Amino acid sequence: MTAETLPSSAPAPDPDLLYSEEEEALRAAVRSLLADRSAPATVLAGLESDVAYDTGLWRALATDIGTAGLLVPEKLGGQGASAREAAVVLEELGRSVAPVPYLTSAVIAVTALLDCGGDSAEAAAPLAALAAGRTVAVLALPLPTAPGAVPDPAVRAAADGTLTGRVTSVADAASAELLLVPAQRPDGPALYAVEAAADGVRTDTATPLDLTRPLGHLTFDGARGRLLATGDRARAAVDRALLTGAGLLASEQLGVAEWCLAETVRHTAERTQFGRPVGSFQALKHRMAALWLEVASARAAARYAADALATGSPDAPVAVAVAQAYCAPVAVRAAEECVQLHGGIGMTWEHPAHLFLKRAKSDELALGSPGRHRDALAGLVGIDAP
Structure with a gap:
């Protein structure tokens, strides 16, 4: 094969899953x-x-x-x-x-x-x-919104930039001083920056499952916004933000799973029954070993997504879909095992296990459910979803 017949572009480098x-x-x-x-x-x-x-x-x-x-x-x-x-x-x-x-x-x-x-x-x-x-700024979209599945904006923008509409279940809305609001103009989609304290903006708090990530409902009634982008650029900015958020959410889910596994191992090594640590019982050792394997795999998936986003890899959508489809259920399973293997104390408010279970369940729905990401992955790799 001559130099002229070689492919014009070299293959993408292998992802780096190690920490620097x-x-x-x-x-x-x-x-x-x-x-x-x-x-x-x-x-x-x-x-x-x-x-x-x-x-x-x-x-x-x-x-x-x-x-x-x-x-x-x-x-x-x-x-x-x-x-x-x-x-x-x-x-x-x-x-x-x-x-x-x-x-x-x-x-x-x-x-x-x-x-x-x-x-x-x-x-x-x-x-x-x-x-x-x-x-502190937030993107004014419902927390479950998945990349590639952004619905038509619930907010309408007039020609003079005033916004009208309501967006529900926005994560950290009560914390934000700046709102990035996707809106529909007469000539197409747009993205506006709106001060949370501006006239015509109201934030109503909601009671979420995960109290460490509060939700709010945003109402815009003639609020003034600064135009950031329009048309395809606005749509692409929102979708890229959601893709990056979903990819890096996998790392948060990994952290949740790692804490739950480490805390479960610590507790079962200290708690004794019949004169032996309960962690030495074969049934519990098998459960924790299986969970360790899942957490190790979740680490690889999360790191692959982070590396793909960092390098601008064309495989980033695939990496993000894999990470979310895998890491979300692992975090939930790790939190459930943590609660169960702590026995009665794991069900109390005073023990932090419930915080991790609620975060894991909330994260499982955030930025697209695992099923939504599996469907996206099937489309990305050319497999017909069942």
Whole structure:
């Protein structure tokens, strides 16, 4: 074969599933902060208050460590990192079910703004504020909305940029100072930035299953918005934000599963029956060994999705669909095993196991259910769904 007959493009490099030294250093910093500021007792106490999220923890995480700007380019005041680093942060947040708006603000909202044109004046200013941790932003879509399945906008935009409509079940809506609102204009779809405190905007709180990720219903009644993008660009920005959010949500689900497995192993090694640790009983050892294998596989799937997003791989939609189809059920199973193998104490409010079960169940529905992602995967690889 001559040089002229060789393929014009080389095959994509193999994904890197290992953690770099920089990623491990970031993990150590985030884990240390969460161990000090987001212990289970602290999280439980916060759930019984009326605070939307832990503002002190968020300030330390977003500003002191600088995680809020990981995905923001350096020229806009961010860290210029990638989805791989953001995935490490989400693993640790999953391990502690920390009540902070990292996924919704620092990942989904930031990605939407970047795809609207980060260099434009309309997007650059909010990106700089998000990177500095001065602002929390959310994409005004229902939490279960999956990438590639964005419905027609529930909000209508008039020619003068005033918005009217209602969006339900928006994660972290009560925490947000800035709302990124998909809307339908007379000439097609658009994306607007709206101040949450603006006239004509109302946020009604809802009672979610997972109290560490509160939901809100947004009502727009003549609210003024700043136009960020229109047409295909607006649609692509929203879909890219949801794809990135779903891919990195797998890392949060991995963190949930890892904590549940580690806590279950610790508890069964300490609790005794008939003079022996219950963890030495063969039936329980088999259950925990099977769970360990599932968690190890979930780690590979989550890392593959993060690496594909970080490198801009054309396989990113496939990697995200695989990660969500696999990691979501693993997190739920790990949390269920944690509750069951703790016995009676696992059913109490005082033990944090229920926090992880609720986060796992909530995450299972967030950004598309496992079944929705399996259907998407079938289409992406050319298999007819049953």
